[in-house]
Amino acid sequence: MIKKLRLGVLASGGGTNLQAIIDRCTDGSLSAEIALVLSNVPGAGALVRAETAGLATCCLDHRSYPDRESFDRAVVKTLHDAGVELVVLAGFMRIIGEAFVAAFPQRIINIHPALLPAFPGLHVQRKALEYGARFAGCTVHFVDGGVDTGPIIVQAVVPILDDDTEAALAARILVQEHRIYPQAIQLIAEGRLRLEGRRVIIDSPPPSPVAALINPPLP
Ligand code: GRF
Numbered sequence: 001m002i003k004k005l006r007l008g009v010l011a012s013g014g015g016t017n018l019q020a021i022i023d024r025c026t027d028g029s030l031s032a033e034i035a036l037v038l039s040n041v042p043g044a045g046a047l048v049r050a051e052t053a054g055l056a057t058c059c060l061d062h063r064s065y066p067d068r069e070s071f072d073r074a075v076v077k078t079l080h081d082a083g084v085e086l087v088v089l090a091g092f093m094r095i096i097g098e099a100f101v102a103a104f105p106q107r108i109i110n111i112h113p114a115l116l117p118a119f120p121g122l123h124v125q126r127k128a129l130e131y132g133a134r135f136a137g138c139t140v141h142f143v144d145g146g147v148d149t150g151p152i153i154v155q156a157v158v159p160i161l162d163d164d165t166e167a168a169l170a171a172r173i174l175v176q177e178h179r180i181y182p183q184a185i186q187l188i189a190e191g192r193l194r195l196e197g198r199r200v201i202i203d204s205p206p207p208s209p210v211a212a213l214i215n216p217p218l219p
Pocket of ligand 1 (some may be wrong): 011012013014015016017018090091092111112113138174176
């Protein structure tokens, strides 16, 4: 049996991705345990979900720190004290500084609601719609020094429909986020990922679909 990977989940918002990870840990399909849920937002929905699940929580309000470095130092110390092995950013609305990244080399992952490298940053579902893209999706990636720039682990694609709204598209993407974030964590827990330059190579991957996705579909 694989030793359970100790996760530190960082979240600023409602925490539906956190919930998906909690659920997969509970049903045993994820070889991981959540050592700590940390938020920078007092009262965040993610903290409530964590408390409901009986998990350890911690709130460090970034506004109480003079600068990003001191906030990051406090977060890193809290994660180390909790014995965290993998840092999971799940809607954590703070940029991670260099010292933080260096404290967990290739051990910080993020989920982003767009098909990177298209649409990094904020309000990305709206940007994909306004751009007129036919596909959107989500990306789990390692965190490096940049914003949404690290090596890509898993992506899921959803079509953009002609009558889509930002909210409808975000909801369709979120369903897939809840599937691929646990998947990526499990690949790391099983030690199946290695980096070749920017490429993440997966040991013994299941066969990938070779058919192209076309939107709108061919008649
Ligand atoms: C998700 O869309 C995630 O991709 C982005 O922030 C949102 C967090 O949602 N990074 P939730 O708090 O997990 O519901």
